[in-house]
Amino acid sequence: MLVALLGAVLVRVAMLKTTDAESFRSAGAEQWTRSTEIAAQRGTIFDRHGNELAMSVPAASISINPKLLENGPATVQLLDGLLDLSDERVESLMAEVNKPEGERRGFVYVARQVDADLGDQIRGLGRAGINVDAEARREMPGGRTGQTVLGRTDIDGKGIAGLELQYDDLLTGAGGQLTREIAPGGRTVPGSETITQPPVPGEDLVLTIDRAIQFASEEILIEQVLDIDARGGFIVVLDTDTGQIMANASVRRDDLTDEVEVTRGNFVVTDSYEPGSVAKVITVAAALDAGVVDQATEFEVPWREQYYDDLLKDSHQHDTEMMTIEKILVESSNIGTIKIQERLGRFDHHDYMTEFGLGQKTALAFPGESAGIFKDVDELWGSERVTVSYGQGMSSTPLQMVAAVNAIANDGVYVAPSLVRSVVGADGTITPMPPNETRRVVSQEAAEVTARMMQEVVCNPFGTARRAAVEGLPIAGKTGTAFKAAANGTYFDEDGDRIYYASFAGFFPTDDPQVTVLVAIDEPPARSRDRFGGTASAPLFAALTPTLIHELGIQPGDDAFGCEG
Amino acid sequence: MAVTVRKQRSSPASTARRPALSVVRRRRRWPAVIGVVLVMFMLVAMLGAAVFHTQLAQRQLRIDDLEREVQSERERFDELRRDRAVLRSPGRISTEAEALDMVRGETSRFIEVDAGALARQLAAAGVTDDDARRIIGESGPLDQFRDVKEVSAGQP
Numbered sequence: 001m002l003v004a005l006l007g008a009v010l011v012r013v014a015m016l017k018t019t020d021a022e023s024f025r026s027a028g029a030e031q032w033t034r035s036t037e038i039a040a041q042r043g044t045i046f047d048r049h050g051n052e053l054a055m056s057v058p059a060a061s062i063s064i065n066p067k068l069l070e071n072g073p074a075t076v077q078l079l080d081g082l083l084d085l086s087d088e089r090v091e092s093l094m095a096e097v098n099k100p101e102g103e104r105r106g107f108v109y110v111a112r113q114v115d116a117d118l119g120d121q122i123r124g125l126g127r128a129g130i131n132v133d134a135e136a137r138r139e140m141p142g143g144r145t146g147q148t149v150l151g152r153t154d155i156d157g158k159g160i161a162g163l164e165l166q167y168d169d170l171l172t173g174a175g176g177q178l179t180r181e182i183a184p185g186g187r188t189v190p191g192s193e194t195i196t197q198p199p200v201p202g203e204d205l206v207l208t209i210d211r212a213i214q215f216a217s218e219e220i221l222i223e224q225v226l227d228i229d230a231r232g233g234f235i236v237v238l239d240t241d242t243g244q245i246m247a248n249a250s251v252r253r254d255d256l257t258d259e260v261e262v263t264r265g266n267f268v269v270t271d272s273y274e275p276g277s278v279a280k281v282i283t284v285a286a287a288l289d290a291g292v293v294d295q296a297t298e299f300e301v302p303w304r305e306q307y308y309d310d311l312l313k314d315s316h317q318h319d320t321e322m323m324t325i326e327k328i329l330v331e332s333s334n335i336g337t338i339k340i341q342e343r344l345g346r347f348d349h350h351d352y353m354t355e356f357g358l359g360q361k362t363a364l365a366f367p368g369e370s371a372g373i374f375k376d377v378d379e380l381w382g383s384e385r386v387t388v389s390y391g392q393g394m395s396s397t398p399l400q401m402v403a404a405v406n407a408i409a410n411d412g413v414y415v416a417p418s419l420v421r422s423v424v425g426a427d428g429t430i431t432p433m434p435p436n437e438t439r440r441v442v443s444q445e446a447a448e449v450t451a452r453m454m455q456e457v458v459c460n461p462f463g464t465a466r467r468a469a470v471e472g473l474p475i476a477g478k479t480g481t482a483f484k485a486a487a488n489g490t491y492f493d494e495d496g497d498r499i500y501y502a503s504f505a506g507f508f509p510t511d512d513p514q515v516t517v518l519v520a521i522d523e524p525p526a527r528s529r530d531r532f533g534g535t536a537s538a539p540l541f542a543a544l545t546p547t548l549i550h551e552l553g554i555q556p557g558d559d560a561f562g563c564e565g
Numbered sequence: 566m567a568v569t570v571r572k573q574r575s576s577p578a579s580t581a582r583r584p585a586l587s588v589v590r591r592r593r594r595w596p597a598v599i600g601v602v603l604v605m606f607m608l609v610a611m612l613g614a615a616v617f618h619t620q621l622a623q624r625q626l627r628i629d630d631l632e633r634e635v636q637s638e639r640e641r642f643d644e645l646r647r648d649r650a651v652l653r654s655p656g657r658i659s660t661e662a663e664a665l666d667m668v669r670g671e672t673s674r675f676i677e678v679d680a681g682a683l684a685r686q687l688a689a690a691g692v693t694d695d696d697a698r699r700i701i702g703e704s705g706p707l708d709q710f711r712d713v714k715e716v717s718a719g720q721p
Contacts, residue, residue, distance in 0.1 A: 049707075051705075051707075052650040057644055424707075
């Protein structure tokens, strides 16, 4: 009988351990455990040298369960003392905890993304009704440096702008699950948290951006925009050979505070402007490549001429004179450039402009990127047909324009710009991005001749870019002073003043270009001498050069010289 | 003096009161033994199971503690990375430099350094151990980050 009884007990124990085990376990778990999703560690974004530009750090979210609080108002005051909540927040929390018992909610956020140490401190209080959950906080250790391209995430860590958005899937990873036991009263049993499904961390990005050059570009821009009271500005720095973007800086004056700040939006790729005379280098290079002109070709150039319905002019009055194409470029003659375009033919000219990347988005695929406005040749009407030769009657983003000029620096080969260099996998392996697309747009000879002419733009006493010159460094470039369309559809603001877009695009060393830079100032004051590309933008190119030389180790050849040679 | 004790003969009356007796067979003891053994075995087994489960729970607690420590160290690693990145950021360095009345350089010059002089200077700076040299001199933030990722790949 005893044996039978013991046997029965054994059988029951066996059943509890085997067939009935799962059901009891589940029932118990349902009663006393809670599962929460744990977000995967978001990937880090590095600059080209491995410096962190954006990364996630441990943080905590603090919430309360008003139904379980022993003393709601006291708890709110306690949390206020620890978290330094705003008055509005305290007021709203007090309203929640003072509701009649039947109307209270079971979950109310108090604060998100607080320091992890502070979260541990609050958790250590062991107060019923206060929940502390781990979460991550996205930070940019370099402050605002690079925020133009990095974009941002929302409070839940999801990318909503810039590269954070573009590469959100890659950076996010896959979430996991955390199970914890709940004691009577709703508190988490200390030490009961178990990761039942580990999260898979996101992958990391290594950008082409150089943090030091990015910072220097932003600082120089902010200083200049403040100095001359402009609206904003851009600087783009490309590695000539690879098209990798080493700096993508955008600053703008805030309409309300009047402060000049690094923008959160990447206007270098999302906004387009009439580039003005910088586009003349494309017309010249195209004509040289097509063989319709050479260095000795001259044109009779008046200071103004009627085209279709418009009387077009040069920037300054001059006698009708014979000009070589170099002189046309150096003195930035609009009429002279039109003559070159006419010699080339406007259809061929349009094709060359397209080959140089105008009118189409780059390979960057950046969120919100603009293709600019570059009409089909058949859609151009009136004087537009000729003004496109000097960058008016069309629009391009700063990135499109610097990539176009870079083709001249790169011996006539267009290379698509890029922002991401490689991806770091979960096991630390680096996967480089595929090489950028390249295509030849003009011959090497045409590019070299154009580059030498662009060096004259900087060095010639009549050149418009003399303020871009740097002692001992051969620099080639072109200025642009374009009219910018106003909101009213004209080129004049409400005061009757013109609105300008002043730019300079250049590269160095001329004989073996390493880096191509575009500097643009948006809406410099209309009545000041700082409204020109040569005065507003060219000096910033010169100011940035020491940083570029230092960071990139660009050492001019022994026989190289600047304008002084 | 000797006393003779005569053995009393059984009387017919006492014979008549003697109960009927028979030879009792010796009982088998092995079922009881087996039962006791089984009971002992069960008790030992249950005790063993209890001890085993206790050990299991203790080991699991230890594993949980270790996992929490690993997670805590990873979080600390990330915090230190962030702190290092802040210290090395151009913005902070620029601010500190300006506080020391330093100004941004406007020109750059390249100076040739004699290789021999450089070698002498390095030697004078002293020898560091391989690990320190690797960490300080040869590996950057990304390399160190990748090393940690490689070690912790696939682990919770």
